[in-house]
Amino acid sequence: MNRPERGVQFAKSVKVIDWLKTEILDQIANLFKGIHYANQHVIIDSLSSLIVSVYVLARRMGFSYREIDRSVVEKLREHARDGHQLEEWYGDLSTLEEYLNKR
Template sequence: MSRPERGVQFAKSVKVIEWLKTEILDQIANLFRGIFHANQHMMIDSLSSLVISVYVMARRMGFSFRELDQAVIQKLREHIHEGHQLEQWYGDLSSLEEYVNKR
């Protein structure tokens, strides 16, 4: 790949990451609207779009989907070990870790 082509690819990657950042913010706003209106379809649609955008952003930043999954599992384990409140109160983090490990 020639220098100008690499420059174009770099600029394109930066533009895509910027677009993904706005997409994430837009989906957070949609999620809040869904919560406000108690619209379950809007909430699950926004949450699923957020997950997709985060995975794609990680890939565009040079991380594999597997690396992101492993980092999530590691973060879950850290929070469980440290006694995170969501784990203490509801067991959410260990439930999520179990789910992620089964897929």
């Protein structure tokens, strides 16, 4: 790839990353609206869109999906081990880790 092509690719990558960042913010706003209006469809749609956007953003930044999954599981274990309130009160973190490990 010659120099001008690399410059175009770089600019395109930056633009995509910026677009994904705004997409994440947009989905957070939609999620809050969905929660405010107790709209289950909007809540689920926003949450799933956030997850997709975060994975794609990570990939565009050079991380593999597997790296992200591994890091999430590691983070869940760390929080559970450190007595995170969500784990102590509800067992959410170990339940999520178990789910992720079964996929």
